Amino acid sequence: MRYKAPLNNVINRELRAYQRLLQVIRESVVELLVTIDGAYPRPTPSEDALWIRIAENQIPDAWRRVSFQTAHESLADYLVELGLKLEFWKTLVASEAKQMPSYWLPAFFDPKSFLTSLMQTRSRLEEVPLKDLRNEYEILEVYQADTTPTEKHVRHLHGLYLEGADWDPGRKQVVEMASTRRFCPFPGLRVRTRRCEDRAAAATPQEQLANYNVNRSKVRKKKRPAAGGEAGAADDATGAEAVNPVHQHRCPVYKTTSRLSTGLVAADNAPVEYLKLDTLELPSKWVKRAVALVLEPPRTEGT
């Protein structure tokens, strides 16, 4: 393990977590095998036995305890999710830890650690304090980048879904839902780890939130001049941004749709990151509607 490669550390931790999960799955399959083969001594049957859970299409509790955070109830959906995640890690290991074209963020048990490790990498290479660095996110036009970024300290991410609103890829803005679906796929991201020279830019999340609230109160939506018919249409054609200023919605990224539900560790449900998304509407509209990005939308809720 090289000190200057914190990303390797994160990847190793993730692989160990998957190894542990597969070990628990293996144990429950062995228990099934021993029971069906009539071997002695037989394990004590419990409600969490694999054959009972398979019949109910439910995830065994023993798996859940060591699993990545998931909002899925059905075992079938969970196995699809697990299969996809294992494929991602196989590809990553096969590439011998060379830089991937794009990292699938939902595959990480702890995506926050991954994002921090990007900053740590630069921090250790250039020997600058971590507080003087920040990740900047740029929204791509494609859902998954297929080329490895050539610039230093830049990575591509994908696998996000926008809940409660639609994404206009042309204008790169959050817009009202055009259909009845609850989730829409969100384009990939380019993460650039930057040095911020002034302290204001490196504000803590609390400071950023305070600044955001102050700024937000100053922005007022300008009234569109009362022009009907063709004149109104001409206004639209010249660009609505000229009339309506572009606001920024500070959109949280959650791991699952469970968000802040009780019964789980609070830190697990805290937002992984906040992204600033452009919108013509007042951000309070999206805040009130709880618009957020999620890494794992439910498969059975009309995505």
Place this chain on the structure above:
Amino acid sequence: MTLALELPADHSQSHYGFPTENADFVQFCDRNIPDSDPYDIFGFHWNIESHLRRKEIAGILADLSELTKRKPGRTGPNDDGPRKSIEMTSFKTSLRSSASESGGEIDRMLKNETSLLNLFSALQKLLGSSTLDGAIANPAVRYDHNVAQEVLPKRDLHDKQVSEVAKALLVQLDA
């Protein structure tokens, strides 16, 4: 009379027992009166009826209260969730309602004979008619040749197949 012990139920004498003088009558009823009243007991009809109604109403209210609680992974307050839904317990039916974006991936996994999803799906199909079938309430029935003469050979065959699929799963998990 104050020192009289509680008298247990005696259906031949047409009663469900007698409480002691200071006993809580409601608790006594809860303990002694069955959910359904198969006996024609004289003198207690009103009490029994009201007790049964009370239990029924409490049950309905509890169900109503359950409906208002949303649980993670369930789609709405009226949804019983996959546990109670018969059609959602089948892997393939459950996956048919999945997101269209992942439809291609699911097909690919189901076509791949060694994928975890495919092996678990095969297990589910076989376990339904094996000795580990959860629908067999009485464990003795599983192996009684007098009870299920036609079913036993099929169960035996499926047990062997479950064992083979489980071994294939272990190979995949170790890979």
